[in-house]
Amino acid sequence: MAVKVGVIGGGRFGTNHLRTFAQLAHSGRVKLVALADVNPKVLEEQRRAFGVKGYENYEEMLSKEEIDAVTIVTPDHLHREIAITSANSGKHILVEKPLDVTVSGCTEMIDAAKRNGVLLQVDFHKRFDPDFIELKRAIISNKLGRIEYGYAWMEDTIEVPSKWFPKWAPNSSPAWFLGIHFYDLVRWLMESMPKRAYATGVKHKLASMGIDAFDSIQAKVEFENGSSFFFDTSWILPESFPAIVNQGLRVVGSEGTWEVDSQNRGVEACTTSEGPKTFNTHFIREGKDKFGRTVFHGYGIDSIVDFVENVEFLQSGAKIGDLTGRYASGEEGRIATSMAVAIHRSIAEGRVTDVELPKS
Numbered sequence: 001m002a003v004k005v006g007v008i009g010g011g012r013f014g015t016n017h018l019r020t021f022a023q024l025a026h027s028g029r030v031k032l033v034a035l036a037d038v039n040p041k042v043l044e045e046q047r048r049a050f051g052v053k054g055y056e057n058y059e060e061m062l063s064k065e066e067i068d069a070v071t072i073v074t075p076d077h078l079h080r081e082i083a084i085t086s087a088n089s090g091k092h093i094l095v096e097k098p099l100d101v102t103v104s105g106c107t108e109m110i111d112a113a114k115r116n117g118v119l120l121q122v123d124f125h126k127r128f129d130p131d132f133i134e135l136k137r138a139i140i141s142n143k144l145g146r147i148e149y150g151y152a153w154m155e156d157t158i159e160v161p162s163k164w165f166p167k168w169a170p171n172s173s174p175a176w177f178l179g180i181h182f183y184d185l186v187r188w189l190m191e192s193m194p195k196r197a198y199a200t201g202v203k204h205k206l207a208s209m210g211i212d213a214f215d216s217i218q219a220k221v222e223f224e225n226g227s228s229f230f231f232d233t234s235w236i237l238p239e240s241f242p243a244i245v246n247q248g249l250r251v252v253g254s255e256g257t258w259e260v261d262s263q264n265r266g267v268e269a270c271t272t273s274e275g276p277k278t279f280n281t282h283f284i285r286e287g288k289d290k291f292g293r294t295v296f297h298g299y300g301i302d303s304i305v306d307f308v309e310n311v312e313f314l315q316s317g318a319k320i321g322d323l324t325g326r327y328a329s330g331e332e333g334r335i336a337t338s339m340a341v342a343i344h345r346s347i348a349e350g351r352v353t354d355v356e357l358p359k360s
């Protein structure tokens with residue numbers, strides 16, 4: 001039985017959701033039913049690319065179409081209401097990161113999913129990166145001993161906030177858009193809760209371009225296991241940087257260190273047309289299947305496939321509780337949001353602050 005899917009938000013990353021569902025439809029695992037986007041131009045482009053039916057109003061899509069599950073790929077601050085409405089319509093939900101930009105918003109989403117007995121999953125795809133899966137195995141098997149400290153960095157080129165989404169960049173930040181990936185990853189790797197945060201932020205370059213958003217945010221977070229991590233995030237690297245994003249993670253334990261350069265996986269190129277380039281070959285790789293159809297592989301696809309697998313599991317009679325600990329849940333999305341909220345609060349107040357975690 002195919003999982004019937006609707007996508008809400010068909011912009012840059014929505015395209016990645018659409019292509020994942022389109023290729024799962026080849027084998028009959030998914031039926032891509034419809035796309036909702038407030039922008040008719042986007043609907044027309046995606047209709048041409050994927051043959052997908054479009055709705056300008058997602059509520060109309062939810063009420064008119066027979067859909068089992070939705071994925072929400074709208075701007076960071078516009079996930080909450082759509083997720084709650086989708087949960088109230090009985091749909092399983094995959095939400096792009098961050099789950100929401102407020103802790104109370106996350107709680108409302110979690111409660112709505114629980115009330116309606118639907119799955120609420122967050123697209124934290126770094127958990128599917130093979131290099132981080134290997135690192136988690138090393139941590140679980142105690143190869144690194146007691147984790148003492150670490151450093152994560154994630155930096156986009158300036159075209160991301162200034163050309164891709166200048167309108168909603170002020171509603172986001174390098175912490176919300178980028179840091180959240182690593183806040184979740186580090187907590188998930190160590191299975192330890194965040195305790196306190198201290199952060200500084202700079203508003204300079206984007207502000208001078210008329211975009212009221214942080215250029216960069218540097219945060220230090222302490223965890224309950226006694227470790228502390230620095231998280232450097234920014235989205236102002238020059239457009240001439242060899243990749244759209246520079247990112248990686250270094251972990252130091254009592255028995256060893258582990259470092260993942262998740263941007264440069266060892267492939268470096270320089271061409272007349274594009275200049276120097278590095279490639280995150282694990283993220284999204286384009287290829288062809290046996291029938292000559294374009295297909296994509298990588299952890300950017302795997303985490304969306306995981307959502308489909310979870311819905312299939314539920315449709316085969318399993319309960320949501322059977323999935324506990326096996327997917328990026330709404331509750332875990334809320335922990336990452338709590339970290340980002342504490343980081344922004346620390347910047348605003350200029351002092352160390354507790355990461356406030358709801359009890360449930």
Ligand SMILES: NC(=O)c1ccc[n+]([C@@H]2O[C@H](COP(=O)([O-])OP(=O)(O)OC[C@H]3O[C@@H](n4cnc5c(N)ncnc54)[C@H](O)[C@@H]3O)[C@@H](O)[C@H]2O)c1
Nearest residue numbers: 009010011012013014036037038039073074075076096165
């Ligand atoms: N996992 C990743 O690697 C990754 C990468 C990029 C973006 N994202 C996340 O995906 C989300 C979208 O980012 P993007 O880069 O695709 O942004 P985008 O601006 O390219 O696309 C957002 C789309 O949502 C549509 N939209 C806005 N309000 C809507 C509504 N009420 N109903 C329906 N559609 C609506 C817009 O018209 C637009 O087409 C963000 O939360 C972002 O953080 C994740």
